[in-house]
Amino acid sequence: MNTYRIAVIPGDGIGREVVPPTLAVLDRLADHGGFRLAYDSFDWSCERFVRTGAMMPEDGLDQIAGHDAILLGAVGWPGVPDHVSLWGLLIPIRRRFRQYVNLRPIRVMPGLPGPLRDADGVDLVVVRENVEGEYSEIGGRLNRGFPDELAVQEAVFTRAGVTRVVDYAFDLAATRRGRLVSATKSNGIIHTMPFWDEIVAERAARQPEVTWRQEHIDALAAKLVLDPASFDVIVGSNLFGDILSDLAAAIAGSIGVAPAANLNPEREFPSMFEPVHGSAPDIAGQGVANPVGMLWSAAMMLDHLGEPDSAEALMTAIAAALGAGDALTPDLGGTATTDDLAAAIASAIEPPTNLTRGTVR
Incomplete structure (x- = not known):
């Protein structure tokens, strides 16, 4: 059984809200697909910058260099200039790990006419x-x-x-x-x-x-x-x-559904996967953030790790849940919460199992 070690950086704002249900869905897919995901969580964020004067510790890049992939929620917060969060975390990761391809798939999903x-x-x-x-x-x-x-x-x-x-x-x-x-x-x-x-x-x-x-x-x-x-x-x-x-x-209808992959195609270094939506301070803490961008990014991660069947199963479940339209978040015209939409996506993955939170150490 393959085990993949994932560096998880929830970050700021809604990043902290969309990461936990994504880990739960990933664990479910791992159970179905016959592989394991081991998570190491890092508190690198604007909150950390305010507390310590740095987005991450001096040896932060060394800490994650041995991981198979990096899963990032979002960074950015009022009071911390954007260039601080970008140049203090994202760009160093992209450049140290030669992630020279930023891959942005765009697709009009069922139920989201745009x-x-x-x-x-x-x-x-x-x-x-x-x-x-x-x-x-x-x-x-x-x-x-x-x-x-x-x-x-x-x-x-x-x-x-x-x-x-x-x-x-x-x-x-x-x-x-x-x-x-x-x-x-x-x-x-x-x-x-x-x-x-x-x-x-x-x-x-x-x-x-x-x-x-x-x-x-x-x-x-x-x-x-x-x-x-x-x-x-x-x-x-x-x-x-x-x-x-x-x-x-x-x-495509909402930046909330957009994923991104920062790839090192040669796989000499870990690649990083993140939603495009940013930390969205205006809705942070309300539990209504759209988790699709994070989940789609996770599907790209699975594909990159060599688990294409699980990646496709997740994309099929996302399309099914959005097409059903029963659990859409406010940015998609609905009233569902982050967890509601994530649960609808999880339940569309066959065979059904209980949605449980991923374990982070």
Whole structure:
């Protein structure tokens, strides 16, 4: 029996509310699938930052380096600047563990028509470069507090970094419907985006069966709203992929259902799985957070760990529960609680067993 060791970081806000029922569902799937999940819980969060001055301890990355995967609830809280929580936890994890692919699947689920009238059939994936690009540490500020104060931020695009994420996107498209769109802005960004475009064109030769094109980010955003069902795989830089994936999640009906995977495809380091919705302080503590994004992220984790049947069983249960419409959370137009919707999803997993909370040590 395979045992997978999972680093669990509930984080802040609704992250602490969606993680426990997710662990319960994962335990249920493990029982069905004949494998074990061992959880180690870490209190790394904005609350910890306020208490200690750090999001995680100095040796935090060493503590989780030996795990098979990382499951993250959310980070961020009023009073702690977003750049503190991001650069104090998420980005160090992504970069230390070479999680250079941020994978964002977008699907219109049964019972969730979305805000667009023609969103039926939307099933796409945004592949976002995750460790370089526009989100670099290079730059600085000068003349702080004076009228001529300035800030400089450098984007970093390496041939190795662009090549590996583009190859991943083309390989993924080849397993899906064989269509890829590359997000660019080479008509306005004179150095990095033509460089990106050149590498995309070079790497396309590896997958001649994949039909591809490039689109300027502004036009691409408009087309994603006007005809989302026409897209299959979209690959973009760190900034462009970030923007497009959140836009696509809204097209699917709610950012509360959107998952994300931060992948080290070579599996030399643990990958991290997290919902897109953030800590949502406005609803934290009310017990009404949508657990689907967290559960879908967990399904992606199972697939990455080599348990595709269990991952598919969870996705089937999510679709069944949402399609039934009996336990929808307020963001989906219902009145159900987090635990109500999680229980409905758990009960849709066959064969039925009692929903019990996952054990965290």
